[in-house]
Amino acid sequence: MSNKSLGILYGVLGVVLFSSKAVMVKLAYRYDVDTLDLLLFRMLFSLPFYIFILFLIRKKAAKAKIVPTDYAWLFLFGFVGYYLASYFDFLGLNYIKAGLERIILFVYPTIVVFLTWLIFRKKITQVQFIAILVTYVGVLITFWDELDVAGNKVLLGGFLVLLSAVTYASYLVGSGWLIPKFGVLRFTCYAMIASTFCIVIHYLVAGNWDFANYPWPVYAYGLAMAIFATLIPSFLVSAAIERLGASNFSILGSLGPISTILLAFVFLDEKLTYWQLVGMLIVIFGVTYLSIQGKKRAKA
Template identity: 65%
Template sequence: MSIHISEKRVGVLFAILGVVLFSTKAVMVKIAYGYGVDHLSLLLFRMIFAVPVYVIIAFWKKPLNPKQIQRKDFLWLVFFGVVGYYLASLFDFMGLQHIKAGLERIILFVYPTIVVLLSWVVFKKKITKTQAVAIAITYIGVIVIFSNEMGVNSGQKVLWGGFLVFLSAITYAAYLVGSGWLIPKFGVMQFTSYAMIVSTFCVVVHYLLVSDLDIFRFSWEVYLLGCAMAFFATLLPSFLVSAAIERLGASTFSIFGSLGPVSTIILAYLFIGEQITLIQLFGMLVVIGGVAFVSKK
Protein backbone atom coordinates (compact mmCIF):
# COMPACT_ATOMS: atom_id res chain seq x y z
CA MET A 1 0.00 0.00 0.00
CA SER A 2 2.79 2.44 0.94
CA ILE A 3 4.55 1.77 -2.38
CA HIS A 4 1.28 2.41 -4.24
CA ILE A 5 0.70 5.71 -2.41
CA SER A 6 4.32 6.73 -2.98
CA GLU A 7 3.99 6.09 -6.72
CA LYS A 8 0.83 8.25 -6.81
CA ARG A 9 2.60 11.06 -4.98
CA VAL A 10 5.54 10.89 -7.35
CA GLY A 11 3.10 10.97 -10.27
CA VAL A 12 1.39 14.08 -8.87
CA LEU A 13 4.77 15.77 -8.38
CA PHE A 14 5.83 14.90 -11.93
CA ALA A 15 2.50 16.17 -13.30
CA ILE A 16 2.77 19.53 -11.53
CA LEU A 17 6.42 20.01 -12.49
CA GLY A 18 5.76 19.02 -16.10
CA VAL A 19 2.83 21.41 -16.56
CA VAL A 20 4.62 24.31 -14.85
CA LEU A 21 7.82 23.78 -16.87
CA PHE A 22 5.85 23.70 -20.11
CA SER A 23 4.37 27.04 -19.01
CA THR A 24 7.80 28.68 -18.85
CA LYS A 25 8.20 28.52 -22.64
CA ALA A 26 6.06 31.56 -23.45
CA VAL A 27 7.76 33.65 -20.74
CA MET A 28 11.24 32.74 -22.02
CA VAL A 29 10.19 33.57 -25.59
CA LYS A 30 8.96 37.01 -24.50
CA ILE A 31 12.22 37.63 -22.60
CA ALA A 32 14.26 36.57 -25.64
CA TYR A 33 12.35 38.96 -27.92
CA GLY A 34 13.63 41.74 -25.67
CA TYR A 35 17.14 41.00 -26.97
CA GLY A 36 16.14 41.58 -30.60
CA VAL A 37 15.97 37.99 -31.83
CA ASP A 38 13.44 37.10 -34.53
CA HIS A 39 10.90 34.30 -34.10
CA LEU A 40 12.49 31.92 -36.63
CA SER A 41 16.02 32.16 -35.19
CA LEU A 42 14.68 31.60 -31.68
CA LEU A 43 12.67 28.58 -32.81
CA LEU A 44 15.78 27.24 -34.55
CA PHE A 45 17.85 27.50 -31.36
CA ARG A 46 15.15 25.74 -29.34
CA MET A 47 14.94 22.87 -31.81
CA ILE A 48 18.65 22.28 -32.49
CA PHE A 49 19.45 22.29 -28.78
CA ALA A 50 16.72 19.71 -28.12
CA VAL A 51 17.00 17.42 -31.16
CA PRO A 52 20.19 15.51 -30.16
CA VAL A 53 18.31 13.94 -27.24
CA TYR A 54 15.43 12.95 -29.52
CA VAL A 55 17.89 11.42 -32.00
CA ILE A 56 19.39 9.32 -29.19
CA ILE A 57 15.91 8.17 -28.14
CA ALA A 58 15.04 7.34 -31.76
CA PHE A 59 18.06 5.03 -32.02
CA TRP A 60 17.78 3.67 -28.48
CA LYS A 61 14.07 2.81 -28.39
CA LYS A 62 12.79 0.79 -31.31
CA PRO A 63 9.13 0.93 -32.43
CA LEU A 64 6.73 -1.07 -30.23
CA ASN A 65 5.07 -3.02 -33.04
CA PRO A 66 7.37 -2.86 -36.11
CA LYS A 67 5.44 -5.61 -37.92
CA GLN A 68 2.32 -3.42 -37.95
CA ILE A 69 4.13 -0.42 -39.48
CA GLN A 70 3.57 0.08 -43.20
CA ARG A 71 5.38 2.41 -45.61
CA LYS A 72 2.47 4.87 -45.61
CA ASP A 73 2.74 5.13 -41.81
CA PHE A 74 6.13 6.80 -42.20
CA LEU A 75 4.62 9.26 -44.66
CA TRP A 76 1.90 10.07 -42.14
CA LEU A 77 4.56 10.43 -39.43
CA VAL A 78 6.37 13.03 -41.56
CA PHE A 79 3.07 14.83 -42.19
CA PHE A 80 2.19 14.99 -38.50
CA GLY A 81 5.73 16.04 -37.63
CA VAL A 82 5.32 18.99 -39.99
CA VAL A 83 1.83 19.89 -38.75
CA GLY A 84 2.06 19.07 -35.06
CA TYR A 85 5.45 20.46 -34.14
CA TYR A 86 6.83 22.62 -36.97
CA LEU A 87 3.69 24.59 -37.89
CA ALA A 88 2.29 24.62 -34.36
CA SER A 89 5.56 25.97 -32.94
CA LEU A 90 6.04 28.45 -35.79
CA PHE A 91 2.56 29.95 -35.39
CA ASP A 92 3.02 30.06 -31.63
CA PHE A 93 6.35 31.91 -31.76
CA MET A 94 4.95 34.34 -34.36
CA GLY A 95 1.90 35.03 -32.24
CA LEU A 96 3.97 35.71 -29.12
CA GLN A 97 5.47 38.72 -30.89
CA HIS A 98 2.07 40.42 -30.62
CA ILE A 99 0.31 39.20 -27.47
CA LYS A 100 1.10 38.59 -23.82
CA ALA A 101 2.42 35.24 -22.60
CA GLY A 102 -0.62 34.75 -20.36
CA LEU A 103 -3.07 35.32 -23.22
CA GLU A 104 -1.09 32.94 -25.44
CA ARG A 105 -1.34 30.17 -22.87
CA ILE A 106 -5.08 30.63 -22.45
CA ILE A 107 -5.64 30.38 -26.22
CA LEU A 108 -3.48 27.25 -26.49
CA PHE A 109 -5.37 25.78 -23.54
CA VAL A 110 -8.55 25.46 -25.65
CA TYR A 111 -7.03 22.75 -27.88
CA PRO A 112 -9.16 19.96 -26.27
CA THR A 113 -12.28 21.71 -27.61
CA ILE A 114 -10.70 21.74 -31.08
CA VAL A 115 -9.88 18.03 -30.73
CA VAL A 116 -13.58 17.33 -30.03
CA LEU A 117 -14.69 19.45 -33.00
CA LEU A 118 -12.14 17.88 -35.39
CA SER A 119 -13.13 14.38 -34.22
CA TRP A 120 -16.74 15.29 -35.00
CA VAL A 121 -15.85 16.59 -38.48
CA VAL A 122 -13.31 13.89 -39.46
CA PHE A 123 -14.48 10.78 -37.62
CA LYS A 124 -18.16 11.72 -37.10
CA LYS A 125 -17.79 11.30 -33.34
CA LYS A 126 -20.91 12.57 -31.60
CA ILE A 127 -20.66 15.73 -29.50
CA THR A 128 -22.76 15.45 -26.34
CA LYS A 129 -24.94 18.32 -25.14
CA THR A 130 -22.62 18.80 -22.16
CA GLN A 131 -19.61 19.08 -24.47
CA ALA A 132 -21.42 21.51 -26.78
CA VAL A 133 -22.36 23.76 -23.84
CA ALA A 134 -18.83 23.52 -22.43
CA ILE A 135 -17.30 24.45 -25.81
CA ALA A 136 -19.63 27.45 -26.08
CA ILE A 137 -18.71 28.54 -22.54
CA THR A 138 -15.00 28.16 -23.33
CA TYR A 139 -15.12 30.46 -26.34
CA ILE A 140 -17.26 32.99 -24.51
CA GLY A 141 -14.43 33.16 -21.97
CA VAL A 142 -11.86 33.63 -24.75
CA ILE A 143 -13.97 36.42 -26.32
CA VAL A 144 -14.23 38.17 -22.93
CA ILE A 145 -10.44 38.06 -22.50
CA PHE A 146 -9.81 39.20 -26.07
CA SER A 147 -12.27 42.09 -25.99
CA ASN A 148 -10.73 43.38 -22.77
CA GLU A 149 -7.17 42.99 -24.04
CA MET A 150 -8.01 44.78 -27.29
CA GLY A 151 -9.31 47.67 -25.23
CA VAL A 152 -6.09 47.83 -23.22
CA ASN A 153 -3.60 47.38 -26.10
CA SER A 154 -3.53 47.80 -29.88
CA GLY A 155 -6.59 45.90 -31.06
CA GLN A 156 -5.31 44.90 -34.52
CA LYS A 157 -2.01 43.68 -33.09
CA VAL A 158 -3.73 41.60 -30.41
CA LEU A 159 -6.20 40.17 -32.92
CA TRP A 160 -3.43 39.09 -35.32
CA GLY A 161 -1.33 37.57 -32.53
CA GLY A 162 -4.33 35.74 -31.12
CA PHE A 163 -5.21 34.40 -34.57
CA LEU A 164 -1.68 33.01 -35.03
CA VAL A 165 -1.72 31.30 -31.63
CA PHE A 166 -5.18 29.90 -32.37
CA LEU A 167 -3.73 28.44 -35.60
CA SER A 168 -1.07 26.85 -33.41
CA ALA A 169 -3.79 25.29 -31.25
CA ILE A 170 -5.61 24.01 -34.36
CA THR A 171 -2.50 22.42 -35.87
CA TYR A 172 -1.57 20.79 -32.57
CA ALA A 173 -5.13 19.46 -32.15
CA ALA A 174 -4.99 18.08 -35.71
CA TYR A 175 -1.76 16.32 -34.79
CA LEU A 176 -3.41 14.74 -31.73
CA VAL A 177 -6.50 13.65 -33.65
CA GLY A 178 -4.61 12.26 -36.63
CA SER A 179 -1.67 10.62 -34.89
CA GLY A 180 -3.70 8.59 -32.40
CA TRP A 181 -3.71 5.48 -34.60
CA LEU A 182 0.05 5.69 -35.24
CA ILE A 183 1.25 6.00 -31.64
CA PRO A 184 0.34 2.38 -30.67
CA LYS A 185 2.53 1.18 -33.55
CA PHE A 186 5.57 3.33 -32.78
CA GLY A 187 5.20 4.03 -29.04
CA VAL A 188 4.71 7.46 -27.43
CA MET A 189 8.37 8.39 -26.92
CA GLN A 190 9.45 6.93 -30.23
CA PHE A 191 6.72 8.71 -32.21
CA THR A 192 7.40 12.01 -30.42
CA SER A 193 11.12 11.70 -31.13
CA TYR A 194 10.58 10.95 -34.82
CA ALA A 195 8.12 13.85 -35.14
CA MET A 196 10.51 16.25 -33.40
CA ILE A 197 13.34 15.23 -35.76
CA VAL A 198 11.08 15.93 -38.75
CA SER A 199 10.07 19.26 -37.24
CA THR A 200 13.70 20.27 -36.64
CA PHE A 201 14.55 19.44 -40.26
CA CYS A 202 11.66 21.68 -41.41
CA VAL A 203 12.81 24.56 -39.20
CA VAL A 204 16.40 24.27 -40.47
CA VAL A 205 15.25 24.24 -44.14
CA HIS A 206 12.93 27.21 -43.47
CA TYR A 207 15.80 29.11 -41.85
CA LEU A 208 18.20 28.35 -44.72
CA LEU A 209 15.65 29.59 -47.28
CA VAL A 210 14.82 32.94 -45.67
CA SER A 211 17.74 33.87 -43.38
CA ASP A 212 21.20 35.31 -43.99
CA LEU A 213 22.74 32.31 -42.19
CA ASP A 214 24.45 34.49 -39.55
CA ILE A 215 23.33 32.61 -36.44
CA PHE A 216 26.05 34.11 -34.22
CA ARG A 217 24.89 37.72 -34.39
CA PHE A 218 22.81 37.69 -31.20
CA SER A 219 23.83 38.33 -27.59
CA TRP A 220 24.72 35.36 -25.38
CA GLU A 221 21.41 35.70 -23.51
CA VAL A 222 19.52 34.58 -26.63
CA TYR A 223 21.48 31.32 -26.90
CA LEU A 224 21.13 30.72 -23.16
CA LEU A 225 17.36 31.19 -23.40
CA GLY A 226 17.21 28.90 -26.46
CA CYS A 227 19.07 26.22 -24.54
CA ALA A 228 16.84 26.73 -21.48
CA MET A 229 13.73 26.39 -23.64
CA ALA A 230 15.07 23.20 -25.17
CA PHE A 231 15.83 21.61 -21.81
CA PHE A 232 13.41 23.12 -19.27
CA ALA A 233 10.40 23.84 -21.52
CA THR A 234 10.67 20.97 -24.02
CA LEU A 235 12.72 17.92 -23.06
CA LEU A 236 12.34 17.75 -19.28
CA PRO A 237 8.57 18.42 -19.12
CA SER A 238 7.87 15.96 -21.95
CA PHE A 239 9.55 13.19 -19.94
CA LEU A 240 7.87 14.30 -16.70
CA VAL A 241 4.44 14.28 -18.32
CA SER A 242 5.03 10.81 -19.78
CA ALA A 243 6.12 9.54 -16.35
CA ALA A 244 3.10 11.19 -14.69
CA ILE A 245 0.64 9.64 -17.17
CA GLU A 246 2.28 6.26 -16.62
CA ARG A 247 1.69 6.54 -12.84
CA LEU A 248 -1.65 8.37 -12.76
CA GLY A 249 -3.33 7.60 -16.06
CA ALA A 250 -4.29 10.13 -18.76
CA SER A 251 -7.64 11.03 -17.17
CA THR A 252 -6.17 11.88 -13.77
CA PHE A 253 -3.28 13.77 -15.37
CA SER A 254 -5.72 15.95 -17.34
CA ILE A 255 -6.88 17.44 -14.01
CA PHE A 256 -3.50 19.17 -13.69
CA GLY A 257 -3.79 20.80 -17.12
CA SER A 258 -5.58 23.83 -15.68
CA LEU A 259 -2.36 24.73 -13.87
CA GLY A 260 -0.87 25.73 -17.24
CA PRO A 261 -2.60 29.10 -17.81
CA VAL A 262 -2.42 29.97 -14.11
CA SER A 263 1.31 29.26 -13.81
CA THR A 264 2.06 31.14 -17.05
CA ILE A 265 0.22 34.22 -15.82
CA ILE A 266 2.01 34.09 -12.47
CA LEU A 267 5.43 33.60 -14.09
CA ALA A 268 4.75 36.35 -16.64
CA TYR A 269 3.83 38.73 -13.81
CA LEU A 270 6.94 37.85 -11.79
CA PHE A 271 9.52 37.86 -14.59
CA ILE A 272 8.27 40.26 -17.28
CA GLY A 273 5.74 42.36 -15.39
CA GLU A 274 2.63 41.35 -17.34
CA GLN A 275 -0.58 42.55 -15.73
CA ILE A 276 -3.99 40.88 -15.84
CA THR A 277 -7.30 42.65 -15.24
CA LEU A 278 -10.17 41.30 -13.18
CA ILE A 279 -12.21 40.81 -16.37
CA GLN A 280 -9.38 38.77 -17.91
CA LEU A 281 -9.09 36.73 -14.72
CA PHE A 282 -12.82 36.01 -14.88
CA GLY A 283 -12.50 35.01 -18.55
CA MET A 284 -9.59 32.71 -17.72
CA LEU A 285 -11.64 30.91 -15.06
CA VAL A 286 -14.50 30.51 -17.55
CA VAL A 287 -12.10 29.03 -20.14
CA ILE A 288 -10.58 26.63 -17.60
CA GLY A 289 -14.04 25.52 -16.51
CA GLY A 290 -15.20 24.96 -20.09
CA VAL A 291 -12.11 22.96 -21.05
CA ALA A 292 -12.40 20.90 -17.86
CA PHE A 293 -15.98 19.89 -18.82
CA VAL A 294 -14.98 19.10 -22.42
CA SER A 295 -12.08 16.95 -21.21
CA LYS A 296 -14.26 14.88 -18.86
CA LYS A 297 -15.04 11.39 -20.09
Protein backbone atom coordinates in the same frame (compact mmCIF):
# COMPACT_ATOMS: atom_id res chain seq x y z
CA MET B 1 5.10 7.54 -2.86
CA SER B 2 2.27 5.74 -4.67
CA ASN B 3 2.17 5.34 -8.44
CA LYS B 4 -0.76 7.78 -8.67
CA SER B 5 0.95 10.40 -6.49
CA LEU B 6 4.08 10.09 -8.60
CA GLY B 7 1.99 10.53 -11.72
CA ILE B 8 0.44 13.73 -10.31
CA LEU B 9 3.90 15.05 -9.41
CA TYR B 10 5.24 14.30 -12.89
CA GLY B 11 2.15 15.86 -14.47
CA VAL B 12 2.32 19.09 -12.46
CA LEU B 13 6.06 19.51 -13.15
CA GLY B 14 5.54 18.77 -16.85
CA VAL B 15 2.69 21.29 -17.20
CA VAL B 16 4.60 24.03 -15.35
CA LEU B 17 7.77 23.48 -17.38
CA PHE B 18 5.85 23.47 -20.68
CA SER B 19 4.16 26.70 -19.57
CA SER B 20 7.53 28.39 -19.04
CA LYS B 21 8.20 28.31 -22.78
CA ALA B 22 6.09 31.39 -23.55
CA VAL B 23 7.89 33.40 -20.86
CA MET B 24 11.31 32.40 -22.24
CA VAL B 25 10.22 33.40 -25.75
CA LYS B 26 9.10 36.83 -24.55
CA LEU B 27 12.37 37.29 -22.63
CA ALA B 28 14.38 36.39 -25.76
CA TYR B 29 12.32 38.80 -27.89
CA ARG B 30 13.69 41.66 -25.77
CA TYR B 31 16.93 41.17 -27.71
CA ASP B 32 15.18 41.63 -31.09
CA VAL B 33 15.74 38.02 -32.06
CA ASP B 34 14.00 36.85 -35.21
CA THR B 35 11.14 34.39 -34.65
CA LEU B 36 12.55 31.78 -37.02
CA ASP B 37 16.02 32.08 -35.49
CA LEU B 38 14.67 31.50 -31.98
CA LEU B 39 12.63 28.49 -33.09
CA LEU B 40 15.70 27.10 -34.85
CA PHE B 41 17.75 27.43 -31.64
CA ARG B 42 15.09 25.65 -29.60
CA MET B 43 14.87 22.68 -31.96
CA LEU B 44 18.57 22.32 -32.79
CA PHE B 45 19.59 22.45 -29.12
CA SER B 46 17.09 19.68 -28.26
CA LEU B 47 17.90 17.52 -31.32
CA PRO B 48 21.03 15.76 -29.90
CA PHE B 49 19.05 14.64 -26.85
CA TYR B 50 16.32 13.03 -28.95
CA ILE B 51 18.89 11.31 -31.18
CA PHE B 52 20.66 10.00 -28.06
CA ILE B 53 17.38 8.65 -26.68
CA LEU B 54 16.71 6.88 -29.98
CA PHE B 55 20.16 5.32 -29.69
CA LEU B 56 19.38 4.09 -26.15
CA ILE B 57 16.12 2.43 -27.22
CA ARG B 58 17.38 1.17 -30.58
CA LYS B 59 17.14 -2.50 -29.55
CA LYS B 60 13.66 -2.18 -28.10
CA ALA B 61 11.22 -3.77 -30.51
CA ALA B 62 8.24 -1.80 -31.83
CA LYS B 63 4.86 -2.78 -30.41
CA ALA B 64 3.46 -3.56 -33.87
CA LYS B 65 4.69 -4.09 -37.40
CA ILE B 66 5.75 -0.78 -38.95
CA VAL B 67 5.41 -0.26 -42.72
CA PRO B 68 6.92 2.55 -44.84
CA THR B 69 3.64 4.49 -44.98
CA ASP B 70 3.72 4.70 -41.16
CA TYR B 71 6.92 6.74 -41.42
CA ALA B 72 5.26 9.04 -43.96
CA TRP B 73 2.36 9.62 -41.56
CA LEU B 74 4.81 10.17 -38.70
CA PHE B 75 6.63 12.83 -40.72
CA LEU B 76 3.30 14.52 -41.48
CA PHE B 77 2.33 14.57 -37.81
CA GLY B 78 5.76 15.92 -36.84
CA PHE B 79 5.29 18.65 -39.46
CA VAL B 80 1.82 19.59 -38.18
CA GLY B 81 2.11 18.97 -34.46
CA TYR B 82 5.58 20.29 -33.70
CA TYR B 83 6.73 22.45 -36.61
CA LEU B 84 3.55 24.31 -37.61
CA ALA B 85 2.15 24.50 -34.07
CA SER B 86 5.44 25.85 -32.70
CA TYR B 87 5.93 28.32 -35.56
CA PHE B 88 2.44 29.82 -35.24
CA ASP B 89 2.87 30.02 -31.47
CA PHE B 90 6.23 31.81 -31.66
CA LEU B 91 4.83 34.24 -34.24
CA GLY B 92 1.79 35.00 -32.11
CA LEU B 93 3.94 35.79 -29.08
CA ASN B 94 5.28 38.81 -30.97
CA TYR B 95 1.90 40.48 -30.47
CA ILE B 96 0.26 39.22 -27.26
CA LYS B 97 1.13 38.60 -23.63
CA ALA B 98 2.47 35.23 -22.53
CA GLY B 99 -0.53 34.77 -20.22
CA LEU B 100 -3.02 35.37 -23.03
CA GLU B 101 -1.11 32.98 -25.28
CA ARG B 102 -1.45 30.16 -22.77
CA ILE B 103 -5.17 30.78 -22.31
CA ILE B 104 -5.76 30.49 -26.06
CA LEU B 105 -3.62 27.37 -26.38
CA PHE B 106 -5.55 25.85 -23.50
CA VAL B 107 -8.72 25.61 -25.64
CA TYR B 108 -7.19 22.84 -27.80
CA PRO B 109 -9.37 20.11 -26.16
CA THR B 110 -12.45 21.89 -27.51
CA ILE B 111 -10.87 21.88 -30.98
CA VAL B 112 -10.19 18.15 -30.60
CA VAL B 113 -13.95 17.65 -30.03
CA PHE B 114 -14.78 19.68 -33.17
CA LEU B 115 -12.24 17.81 -35.31
CA THR B 116 -13.43 14.44 -34.04
CA TRP B 117 -16.97 15.42 -35.05
CA LEU B 118 -15.81 16.73 -38.43
CA ILE B 119 -13.57 13.79 -39.36
CA PHE B 120 -15.11 10.82 -37.57
CA ARG B 121 -18.68 12.14 -37.30
CA LYS B 122 -18.63 11.56 -33.56
CA LYS B 123 -21.64 13.36 -32.12
CA ILE B 124 -21.09 16.43 -29.94
CA THR B 125 -23.26 16.03 -26.85
CA GLN B 126 -25.23 18.84 -25.27
CA VAL B 127 -22.85 18.87 -22.29
CA GLN B 128 -19.83 19.15 -24.60
CA PHE B 129 -21.48 21.96 -26.57
CA ILE B 130 -22.23 23.95 -23.41
CA ALA B 131 -18.68 23.42 -22.09
CA ILE B 132 -17.22 24.58 -25.41
CA LEU B 133 -19.51 27.62 -25.50
CA VAL B 134 -18.51 28.57 -21.95
CA THR B 135 -14.84 28.20 -22.85
CA TYR B 136 -15.00 30.58 -25.81
CA VAL B 137 -17.04 33.12 -23.87
CA GLY B 138 -14.14 33.08 -21.40
CA VAL B 139 -11.65 33.70 -24.23
CA LEU B 140 -13.70 36.67 -25.50
CA ILE B 141 -13.86 38.17 -22.00
CA THR B 142 -10.10 37.71 -21.61
CA PHE B 143 -9.41 39.65 -24.82
CA TRP B 144 -11.93 42.43 -24.25
CA ASP B 145 -9.54 44.88 -22.58
CA GLU B 146 -6.75 44.15 -25.04
CA LEU B 147 -8.98 45.08 -27.97
CA ASP B 148 -9.53 48.54 -26.47
CA VAL B 149 -5.97 49.50 -27.39
CA ALA B 150 -6.15 51.22 -30.77
CA GLY B 151 -3.74 50.08 -33.44
CA ASN B 152 -2.45 47.00 -31.62
CA LYS B 153 -2.11 43.62 -33.27
CA VAL B 154 -3.66 41.52 -30.55
CA LEU B 155 -6.19 40.02 -32.98
CA LEU B 156 -3.38 38.91 -35.28
CA GLY B 157 -1.43 37.45 -32.37
CA GLY B 158 -4.51 35.73 -30.99
CA PHE B 159 -5.35 34.28 -34.42
CA LEU B 160 -1.81 32.93 -34.87
CA VAL B 161 -1.87 31.26 -31.44
CA LEU B 162 -5.32 29.85 -32.24
CA LEU B 163 -3.83 28.36 -35.42
CA SER B 164 -1.19 26.79 -33.19
CA ALA B 165 -3.94 25.25 -31.05
CA VAL B 166 -5.73 23.97 -34.18
CA THR B 167 -2.61 22.35 -35.62
CA TYR B 168 -1.71 20.76 -32.28
CA ALA B 169 -5.27 19.44 -31.89
CA SER B 170 -5.05 18.03 -35.43
CA TYR B 171 -1.86 16.25 -34.44
CA LEU B 172 -3.55 14.73 -31.38
CA VAL B 173 -6.58 13.57 -33.35
CA GLY B 174 -4.58 12.17 -36.25
CA SER B 175 -1.66 10.52 -34.46
CA GLY B 176 -3.59 8.56 -31.86
CA TRP B 177 -3.57 5.36 -33.91
CA LEU B 178 0.13 5.65 -34.78
CA ILE B 179 1.69 6.28 -31.36
CA PRO B 180 0.92 2.76 -30.02
CA LYS B 181 2.72 1.21 -33.01
CA PHE B 182 5.98 3.07 -32.40
CA GLY B 183 5.72 3.54 -28.65
CA VAL B 184 5.65 6.95 -26.97
CA LEU B 185 9.42 7.45 -26.72
CA ARG B 186 10.26 6.42 -30.28
CA PHE B 187 7.32 8.33 -31.78
CA THR B 188 8.15 11.53 -29.88
CA CYS B 189 11.81 11.39 -30.89
CA TYR B 190 11.02 10.74 -34.56
CA ALA B 191 8.38 13.48 -34.63
CA MET B 192 10.76 16.01 -33.06
CA ILE B 193 13.50 15.09 -35.54
CA ALA B 194 11.02 15.50 -38.42
CA SER B 195 9.94 18.92 -37.14
CA THR B 196 13.58 20.01 -36.79
CA PHE B 197 14.17 19.00 -40.40
CA CYS B 198 11.17 21.14 -41.46
CA ILE B 199 12.46 24.13 -39.50
CA VAL B 200 15.94 23.80 -41.04
CA ILE B 201 14.41 23.70 -44.55
CA HIS B 202 12.29 26.74 -43.68
CA TYR B 203 15.38 28.56 -42.48
CA LEU B 204 17.37 27.68 -45.60
CA VAL B 205 14.59 29.22 -47.70
CA ALA B 206 13.52 32.21 -45.60
CA GLY B 207 16.09 32.70 -42.83
CA ASN B 208 18.02 35.93 -42.39
CA TRP B 209 21.31 34.07 -41.71
CA ASP B 210 21.99 36.29 -38.72
CA PHE B 211 21.87 33.46 -36.19
CA ALA B 212 25.50 33.86 -35.07
CA ASN B 213 25.26 37.55 -34.16
CA TYR B 214 22.95 37.62 -31.15
CA PRO B 215 24.01 38.37 -27.55
CA TRP B 216 24.63 35.31 -25.39
CA PRO B 217 21.29 35.47 -23.47
CA VAL B 218 19.43 34.61 -26.69
CA TYR B 219 21.33 31.32 -26.99
CA ALA B 220 20.87 30.70 -23.27
CA TYR B 221 17.10 31.09 -23.61
CA GLY B 222 17.14 28.82 -26.67
CA LEU B 223 19.01 26.15 -24.72
CA ALA B 224 16.74 26.57 -21.69
CA MET B 225 13.67 26.17 -23.90
CA ALA B 226 15.16 23.06 -25.49
CA ILE B 227 15.88 21.36 -22.16
CA PHE B 228 13.42 22.74 -19.61
CA ALA B 229 10.42 23.62 -21.82
CA THR B 230 10.69 20.87 -24.45
CA LEU B 231 12.78 17.81 -23.60
CA ILE B 232 12.17 17.26 -19.88
CA PRO B 233 8.42 18.07 -19.83
CA SER B 234 7.76 15.89 -22.90
CA PHE B 235 8.91 12.83 -20.94
CA LEU B 236 7.37 13.97 -17.64
CA VAL B 237 4.00 14.25 -19.38
CA SER B 238 4.44 10.83 -20.98
CA ALA B 239 5.24 9.34 -17.57
CA ALA B 240 2.23 11.09 -16.02
CA ILE B 241 -0.13 9.84 -18.73
CA GLU B 242 1.22 6.32 -18.28
CA ARG B 243 0.38 6.43 -14.53
CA LEU B 244 -2.82 8.50 -14.57
CA GLY B 245 -4.33 8.01 -18.01
CA ALA B 246 -4.92 10.73 -20.61
CA SER B 247 -8.27 11.83 -19.16
CA ASN B 248 -6.95 12.38 -15.64
CA PHE B 249 -3.87 14.14 -16.96
CA SER B 250 -5.96 16.51 -19.09
CA ILE B 251 -7.51 17.85 -15.88
CA LEU B 252 -4.03 18.71 -14.56
CA GLY B 253 -3.57 20.78 -17.70
CA SER B 254 -5.71 23.51 -16.12
CA LEU B 255 -2.57 24.50 -14.21
CA GLY B 256 -0.99 25.61 -17.49
CA PRO B 257 -2.58 29.07 -17.85
CA ILE B 258 -2.23 29.77 -14.13
CA SER B 259 1.47 28.89 -14.02
CA THR B 260 2.19 30.92 -17.18
CA ILE B 261 0.40 33.97 -15.78
CA LEU B 262 2.32 33.69 -12.49
CA LEU B 263 5.65 33.26 -14.29
CA ALA B 264 4.85 36.18 -16.62
CA PHE B 265 3.99 38.34 -13.61
CA VAL B 266 7.33 37.52 -11.93
CA PHE B 267 9.67 37.64 -14.94
CA LEU B 268 7.89 39.91 -17.44
CA ASP B 269 5.91 42.18 -15.12
CA GLU B 270 2.76 41.27 -17.08
CA LYS B 271 -0.47 42.14 -15.32
CA LEU B 272 -3.96 40.92 -16.14
CA THR B 273 -7.03 42.99 -15.46
CA TYR B 274 -9.90 41.84 -13.29
CA TRP B 275 -11.97 40.85 -16.32
CA GLN B 276 -9.07 38.95 -17.85
CA LEU B 277 -8.70 36.95 -14.65
CA VAL B 278 -12.44 36.23 -14.73
CA GLY B 279 -12.15 35.13 -18.35
CA MET B 280 -9.22 32.87 -17.50
CA LEU B 281 -11.21 31.16 -14.75
CA ILE B 282 -14.14 30.65 -17.13
CA VAL B 283 -11.84 29.08 -19.74
CA ILE B 284 -10.29 26.78 -17.13
CA PHE B 285 -13.73 25.78 -15.88
CA GLY B 286 -15.03 25.05 -19.39
CA VAL B 287 -12.06 22.92 -20.47
CA THR B 288 -11.82 21.08 -17.12
CA TYR B 289 -15.56 20.33 -17.18
CA LEU B 290 -15.22 19.06 -20.75
CA SER B 291 -12.31 16.81 -19.69
CA ILE B 292 -14.24 15.42 -16.69
CA GLN B 293 -17.29 14.68 -18.84
CA GLY B 294 -15.07 12.99 -21.43
CA LYS B 295 -13.63 10.81 -18.69
CA LYS B 296 -17.14 9.84 -17.50
CA ARG B 297 -18.21 8.97 -21.06
CA ALA B 298 -15.10 6.83 -21.52
CA LYS B 299 -16.03 4.81 -18.43
CA ALA B 300 -19.67 4.41 -19.45
